Amino acid sequence: MSTEASRTAARWMLSPAVILLLIWMIVPLALTLWFSFQRYNLLYPDRAGFVWFQNYTSFVASPAFWSAIVNTLILVGGVLVITVIGGILIALLIDQPIWGQGYVRIMVIAPFFIMPPVAALIWKNMLMNPSNGLFANAFAAMGMQPYDFLGQSPLLSIVIIVAWQWLPFATLILLTALQSLSSEQLEAAEMDGAPAIKRFWYIMLPHLARAITVVVLIQTIFLLGILVEILVTTNGGPGSQSTTLTFLVYKEAILDSDVGTAAAGGVVAVILANIVAIFLMRAIGKNLDA
Amino acid sequence: MARAVSTRRKLGFTVAAWTVALLLFFPILWTFLTSFKTEAVAVAQPPQWLFFDWTFENYVAVQEQRNYFSFFLNSVIIAVGSTALGLLVAIPAAWSMAFVPGAKTKDLLMWMLSTKMMPAVAVLVPIYLIFIRLGLLDTRIGLVIVLMLINLPIIVWMLYTYFREIPGEILEAARMDGATLRSEILYVLTPMAVPGIASTVLLNIILAWNEAFWTITLTTVSAAPLTKFISSFSSPQGLFYAKLSAASVMAIAPILIMGWFSQKQLVRGLTFGAVK
Amino acid sequence: MGKITLRNVTKKFGEVAVIPSLDLDIEDGEFVVFVGPSGCGKSTLLRLIAGLEDTTDGHILIDGMDATHVPPAKRKLAMVFQSYALYPHMTVRKNIAFPLKMAGMDAALAEKKVEAAAKVLNLTAYLDRRPGQLSGGQRQRVAIGRAIVREPKAFLFDEPLSNLDAALRGNMRLEITELHQSLKTTMIYVTHDQVEAMTMADKIVVLQAGHIEQVGTPLELYNHPANVFVAGFIGSPRMNLIGGVDAAALGATTIGVRPEHIDIGLSGGKWNGHVTVAERLGSDTFLHVAVEGIGPMTVRAGGSVLASSGDAISLTPQADKIHRFGPDGKAL
Numbered sequence: 080m081s082t083e084a085s086r087t088a089a090r091w092m093l094s095p096a097v098i099l100l101l102i103w104m105i106v107p108l109a110l111t112l113w114f115s116f117q118r119y120n121l122l123y124p125d126r127a128g129f130v131w132f133q134n135y136t137s138f139v140a141s142p143a144f145w146s147a148i149v150n151t152l153i154l155v156g157g158v159l160v161i162t163v164i165g166g167i168l169i170a171l172l173i174d175q176p177i178w179g180q181g182y183v184r185i186m187v188i189a190p191f192f193i194m195p196p197v198a199a200l201i202w203k204n205m206l207m208n209p210s211n212g213l214f215a216n217a218f219a220a221m222g223m224q225p226y227d228f229l230g231q232s233p234l235l236s237i238v239i240i241v242a243w244q245w246l247p248f249a250t251l252i253l254l255t256a257l258q259s260l261s262s263e264q265l266e267a268a269e270m271d272g273a274p275a276i277k278r279f280w281y282i283m284l285p286h287l288a289r290a291i292t293v294v295v296l297i298q299t300i301f302l303l304g305i306l307v308e309i310l311v312t313t314n315g316g317p318g319s320q321s322t323t324l325t326f327l328v329y330k331e332a333i334l335d336s337d338v339g340t341a342a343a344g345g346v347v348a349v350i351l352a353n354i355v356a357i358f359l360m361r362a363i364g365k366n367l368d369a
Numbered sequence: 370m371a372r373a374v375s376t377r378r379k380l381g382f383t384v385a386a387w388t389v390a391l392l393l394f395f396p397i398l399w400t401f402l403t404s405f406k407t408e409a410v411a412v413a414q415p416p417q418w419l420f421f422d423w424t425f426e427n428y429v430a431v432q433e434q435r436n437y438f439s440f441f442l443n444s445v446i447i448a449v450g451s452t453a454l455g456l457l458v459a460i461p462a463a464w465s466m467a468f469v470p471g472a473k474t475k476d477l478l479m480w481m482l483s484t485k486m487m488p489a490v491a492v493l494v495p496i497y498l499i500f501i502r503l504g505l506l507d508t509r510i511g512l513v514i515v516l517m518l519i520n521l522p523i524i525v526w527m528l529y530t531y532f533r534e535i536p537g538e539i540l541e542a543a544r545m546d547g548a549t550l551r552s553e554i555l556y557v558l559t560p561m562a563v564p565g566i567a568s569t570v571l572l573n574i575i576l577a578w579n580e581a582f583w584t585i586t587l588t589t590v591s592a593a594p595l596t597k598f599i600s601s602f603s604s605p606q607g608l609f610y611a612k613l614s615a616a617s618v619m620a621i622a623p624i625l626i627m628g629w630f631s632q633k634q635l636v637r638g639l640t641f642g643a644v645k
Numbered sequence: 646m647g648k649i650t651l652r653n654v655t656k657k658f659g660e661v662a663v664i665p666s667l668d669l670d671i672e673d674g675e676f677v678v679f680v681g682p683s684g685c686g687k688s689t690l691l692r693l694i695a696g697l698e699d700t701t702d703g704h705i706l707i708d709g710m711d712a713t714h715v716p717p718a719k720r721k722l723a724m725v726f727q728s729y730a731l732y733p734h735m736t737v738r739k740n741i742a743f744p745l746k747m748a749g750m751d752a753a754l755a756e757k758k759v760e761a762a763a764k765v766l767n768l769t770a771y772l773d774r775r776p777g778q779l780s781g782g783q784r785q786r787v788a789i790g791r792a793i794v795r796e797p798k799a800f801l802f803d804e805p806l807s808n809l810d811a812a813l814r815g816n817m818r819l820e821i822t823e824l825h826q827s828l829k830t831t832m833i834y835v836t837h838d839q840v841e842a843m844t845m846a847d848k849i850v851v852l853q854a855g856h857i858e859q860v861g862t863p864l865e866l867y868n869h870p871a872n873v874f875v876a877g878f879i880g881s882p883r884m885n886l887i888g889g890v891d892a893a894a895l896g897a898t899t900i901g902v903r904p905e906h907i908d909i910g911l912s913g914g915k916w917n918g919h920v921t922v923a924e925r926l927g928s929d930t931f932l933h934v935a936v937e938g939i940g941p942m943t944v945r946a947g948g949s950v951l952a953s954s955g956d957a958i959s960l961t962p963q964a965d966k967i968h969r970f971g972p973d974g975k976a977l
Contacts, residue, residue, distance in 0.1 A: 082699045084716055088550055089465030096462035096525060097477070100484050103518045108487070110495035169389060176374045177383040185629050186394035192628035193397065194579040196600040197617045201396050203603075204610055205403065211412040211610065213399065220415070246393065248639070255636050297639065300486050307581040307596075311603040325490045332494050333586070345491030356486040360479055541697055542730035546791070547718040547747035556743075560734045 108349070115342035122336045134343035143319055143327060144344075150234055151323040155302045157238035158245060159295055165242075166249030166294065167287065170257050171279075173250070191247035195307040202240045203229060203312045233313045233321035240308055245301075249294045256290035257283065289362075296359035303352055324348055397621075404428070404614035411610040427615035435598070437616060444594035444620075446509050447584070448577040451516035452570055455524045458517075460566075463528035464554065468537055478529065481522040489519075489582045500587060509592045512584060516577045524573055527638045531565025532558070568634040575624050575631065595620040646708065647798040647831030648673045649694060654703035656689055656855075663689055664855040666703065671799075671833065671848075676825050679835045680842040681852035681878070687835045688803055690852070694833065695801050696720050707798060718747075723792035724801040727808065729784045731776040731791075737763075738772040741790045748795075762790040765824075782813050789824070799831035806841065818845060839879055843867070851875050873974040876901045882931060884968075885942045897969035897977055904931065904945040906966035909952070914959030916942070923953050934958055 118130045138144055173183055190198065206212050207228040215225035228236040260283060268278045306325050309315060315322035315330060322330070328348060332341035391398075403411050405423040431437045466474050496515070497506070505511030535558065543557045559566070581596045588597050599620055602613050628635075649671040656664040664686045671677050679687040692698045694705060696717030705713045712720050723744075732740050738759055745755035763769045766786040776784055785805060792800055802821070806814045822845050825832050836842055842849050843863045851858040851866065851874070858878075859871040870876035876884050884901045892900045908914070909932070918936035925948070932944045932952055944960060952958060969977040 082697070082716075085469050086471070089469035089471075092461035092465040093477075095458045096481070096521060099458060099518060100481055100521060104484050104487065107492035107495040107499075110498075111491055114494060172382065172386050172389060175382040175386070176379050177386045178379070179383070179387070183386045183390040184632070186390035188628065188632060189394055189397055189625060191635075192575065192579070192624045193621050194596055194599070194624070195581040196585075196596050196603075197621055198396075200599060200602055200613060201400050201617065204613060205399060206396060213416060216414060216416050243393070243396070248635075251632060251636055304488050304490065304582070306490065307585060307600065310585075311600045325488065328490045329493065332490075332497075338494050341494055345488070345494070348488045349491045352486055352488045356483055359486070360483060536728065536730065538726045538728055538730040539732060541717075542724070542726060542791075543732075543743070543747075544697070544717050545695060545722070545724045546744035546795070548743075549718070549747075552747060557732060561732075 111342045111345050111349075113342075114338050115346050117339050119338040119342075120336055121338060130339070134339045135347075138340055138343045138347070143322070144324075146319055147322050147324045147327040150319075150321060151303065151325070153234055154238055154241070154305065154323055155299055157235075158242045158302055159298060161238070161242040162245045162249040162298065163291060163294060165246050166253045167291075169246070169250045170254040171283075173254055174257050187250055188247045190244050191251075193244065195244070196311050198244050199240055199308040199311045202236075202243070207236060229313055230317065233317065237308055237312060237321055240312070241302065241305060244308075245298055249298070252294050253287060253290055256287050260286045292362055293359075296355060296362060299355050300352065300359065303348070303355070324351070397625075400614045400617050403611055404618045406611050406614075408609070408611045411614070427611045428619070431612055431616045431619070434612075435616075437598070437619065440593055440595050440598040441619065443509060443592055444578055444596075447512045447516060447592075447594055448574045450509070450513040451520065451577045452524075452573045454513060454517045455521050455573060456566070456570070459521060459524040459528055460554075460559075462525050463532050464558065466525075466529050467532035467535075468540060478526065481525055485519065485522045493586060496583075497586065506587060507589045507592045512587060512592060512594075515583050515587065516580055519580070519583070520573055520576055523576070523638050524569055527569040527572065527634070528562070528565065530637060531562055531569070534565075535561050568631065569638070571627055571631045572634045572638045575627055578624050646673045647671075648708055649799060649831065649833070650704075650706040650709075651694075652704045652706070654690075654693060654705060655701045656686075656693060656698065657701040662855065664693075667855070667857060669850065669857065669860070671831060673831055674829050676822075676832045676834065676845060676847045678842040678846035678849050679833065679852060680837065680839055680849055681858075683837060684854075685852040686855040687837075687852050689855075691724075691801055691803055691833060691835045695722055695724050697724075721795075721798045722801055723795050723797035723799075724803065725785075725788045725792050725805050727804045729776075729788040729805075729808075731784055731787055733776050736773050736775055737768060737779070737787050737790075740776070740787055741794050744791060744795045758794050759790075762794045765793070766790050781809050782817060785809070785817060786820075789821075793824075793828070797830070799833060802832065802834040804836055805834075806836070806838075821845065840881065843879070849879075851878060869976070870901075870968065871976055873899055873901070873970050876968055876970070876976075882943045882945070887939055887942075889939075891939065892969075895967065895969055898972045899970040899974070901968040901970065902962040902966060904943040906963045907942075907944045908961045908963065909944055909946055909950070910959045910961065911957070912959045914961040916960040918942075918958060918960070920952050920954055920956045920958055932958065934960065936960065 115134055116129055116131050118128055118134070169187060173180065173187065177183065193201075204212065206214050209215050209225045209227040209230070212225075214228065218225045264282055265278055268282055273281070304325055305323065306329055309321055309323065309326050310329075313321045315326050319327075324344070325348060328341050328344035331337045331344060402419070404427055405425070406417065406421055407424060407426065410417050410421050466478060500506040500511055505514075539561070540553055540557060543553045548556065579596070581600070584594050584596045585600055588594070599616060602609060602616070651667060651669040654664060654667045654669075655662065667690070679690060681687050689698065693700055696712070696715065700713060703713070704711055707720060707722075732743065735743065741759045741762055742755050745758060750758075759772075760769070763772055766789060768783070768786055768790060771779060771783060771787075776787065779787065788805070805821075806817055809817060818841060821832075821834075834841075834845060846863055848860060849863055849866055850860050853874055859866060859875045861869075866875060866879045870879060873886065877886060880903055882904050884903045885907075886899055886901045888899050892898055916936045916939060918934045920932050921935050921941070922933040924931040924933070928948050930946045930948060930950045930952075932946055932950075934942050934944060936942050942960065946952070971977050
């Protein structure tokens with residue numbers, strides 16, 4: 080139903096949300112843009128002035144930038160690979176007839192609800208710590224040298240921690256999609272003589288394709304912004320081995336107080352995120368009228 | 370599938386599934402067990418599993434030495450506050466999009482969702498500076514506002530999907546029965562949407578409680594919630610595993626419980642409906 | 646009291662004119678039925694009268710006052726929706742009391758009115774149940790109760806019986822008609838079922854594509870359809886419409902004769918053919934006949950007629966019951 084009266088009411092009811100989000104979007108981004116064109120360091124406030132694109136060029140040209148990009152790709156890519164493949168396998172497993180399916184689900188879902196600092200510190204201290212962690216104990220029990228996960232393979236270790244946190248999300252989404260697949264399709268294929276592997280490849284996987292796309296895109300958006308796990312475990316180090324683009328910008332802003340450069344870096348991050356967002360919006364938009 | 374599956378197959382899958390589940394759950398389980406150990410037992414070699422002297426001393430110590438409860442309270446205030454504020458803004462917005470849709474409604478919804486994709490780190494500095502200027506740094510109200518803004522798209526989206534499931538005719542009947550807009554929302558819409566609103570509240574409290582970026586960067590001491598408190602363990606002095614475990618267990622317990630009840634809402638809320 | 650007048654009422658959705666300029670008078674106390682095929686605009690028209698949709702142009706007058714821009718809550722009309730639209734979280738008692746609560750009526754008085762309405766509709770035993778615990782027929786009565794209690798100027802029914810099974814439909818038809826006789830309030834009733842229209846209406850409005858094809862009493866529409874559309878729409882089974890040579894012989898483009906106005910014989914009639922299907926209801930027999938040179942026709946015969954598929958048959962229409970229509974479809 081839509082009458083003039085209800086349409087007017089609707090406009091009023093929408094405006095607080097729209098106005099708030101507009102302000103939230105525009106004001107900070109505009110300021111970031113503004114700062115990015117200036118030389119502005121909180122520690123040296125007298126050295127101010129417009130330098131236009133110099134912040135961008137110096138940021139992008141710095142070796143720290145490129146290694147950060149590579150690290151970001153490794154982090155995001157690594158987590159995606161683990162969570163998607165792992166998610167599919169675990170979803171398939173949980174979907175089978177098993178006893179205690181409810182409990183299995185509960186245990187598999189749990190890591191997603193752990194706040195990032197807790198997750199990171201559990202792994203850093205209790206599992207990965209080379210002196211006291213459980214992994215060290217296990218290595219020693221097998222007669223091997225304990226491995227300093229976070230010291231020697233910081234990025235890989237962080238990939239493991241983050242993947243552990245996000246695996247439940249991917250599993251849950253893929254399980255939901257899997258359970259929406261009508262069993263009749265699979266039964267028809269079975270009657271047609273298709274073995275399990277072929278049924279998976281030709282029927283289940285295409286059905287899951289959409290869910291996988293959504294999982295990949297949504298996770299990418301969130302993974303690009305990962306900060307706390309890095310902050311709390313390696314602080315970007317050793318050196319800059321586990322510094323991602325997000326962490327680099329954070330470092331410039333908070334640790335070096337270099338607002339100008341951080342702002343430029345932030346804008347670069349926004350551009351990257353937007354590219355992913357465009358693809359995500361298309362995937363979601365197709366479903367919004369459903 | 371309505372077919373009988375051989376018990377052997379079922380057993381095989383069950384073992385496999387439980388193994389995977391226990392492996393994934395293990396770090397949480399280990400933390401829980403460690404929280405009841407003394408610090409010495411916590412780092413003992415070989416590691417102690419179940420048969421040690423269980424003690425509550427860590428839970429007590431965390432409160433006495435570090436005033437755990439004040440951080441817990443901050444988390445509660447921030448999570449509940451931002452959710453309540455979000456509902457206040459989102460319910461009218463979702464009403465109008467669900468019941469008086471226009472040509473632009475879909476675009477508007479997409480735009481709202483897109484604001485959630487802005488990388489937080491890009492606006493960290495302006496927000497930080499604005500907060501200093503407005504005296505909002507390290508205040509609970511400041512965090513309530515920020516968390517409300519970042520979760521508003523999800524609250525609106527979830528309420529929208531729940532409202533759409535309410536037959537529009539019932540609201541029309543209310544209008545024919547003489548109800549004003551306020552009465553319509555108060556006496557008809559809200560009671561019917563209670564389950565949906567409850568789910569949205571649940572999910573949002575979880576998201577706000579676990580939010581670590583803004584709660585860490587915009588607080589120092591007085592408004593610091595549990596996320597900040599726990600991250601302070603990152604550069605520790607001395608033995609602390611057991612205390613860390615106790616602090617962690619208390620920090621994650623409420624959310625774990627809420628999370629187990631909200632799996633369906635999670636899918637709905639975080640995939641923006643793209644997966645059913 | 647419940648006189649409704651529509652002048653030039655137009656409704657466009659975007660560029661599409663669902664109702665292009667319509668005039669209609671509904672007298673106080675009439676039982677008016679809007680009938681027509683799907684998409685003819687009858688529900689839209691009802692919603693315009695209710696105020697749930699805005700008119701694009703034109704005026705709606707209720708008891709002489711222009712209600713075109715008055716919100717639905719203030720028009721003093723009551724609507725019974727196709728899906729009943731009961732409040733699922735309220736008991737039957739609260740459902741029926743809701744409009745009174747909205748009007749700010751004193752609780753004790755409202756309670757009395759609710760009980761009175763419940764008594765009339767046989768709902769007293771169900772007052773404390775929820776809609777989810779009621780059957781379709783009971784839910785419908787609650788919807789009607791909610792409407793009655795408001796003492797509106799007119800009742801608006803939007804295809805209220807479509808969700809009921811056939812037996813229940815028959816009973817509810819009677820109940821609604823009896824309700825009208827006792828309350829004497831104007832009732833506007835939308836349906837696609839011409840049997841409901843014929844049996845319940847004081848006045849029928851036949852609609853097609855937003856146009857009023859004809860307004861009249863049931864018998865007027867039956868005996869004197871104004872055009873081919875109304876002729877074919879009213880009456881079941883459908884009137885036989887014949888064009889070509891046979892029509893031209895009577896000076897018309899199309900002629901029509903109802904199945905019940907055709908006599909049958911073995912030979913010597915005007916039209917000859919053979920029976921394709923014989924439908925026996927016991928009370929009547931409907932014979933579907935393939936007529937030479939014309940095509941399929943339907944004839945109603947007595948219940949004891951023994952003709953069956955394949956039999957040769959000869960048909961003669963009753964001369965005074967043949968309807969003639971000109972090239973524009975209108976009756977001659």
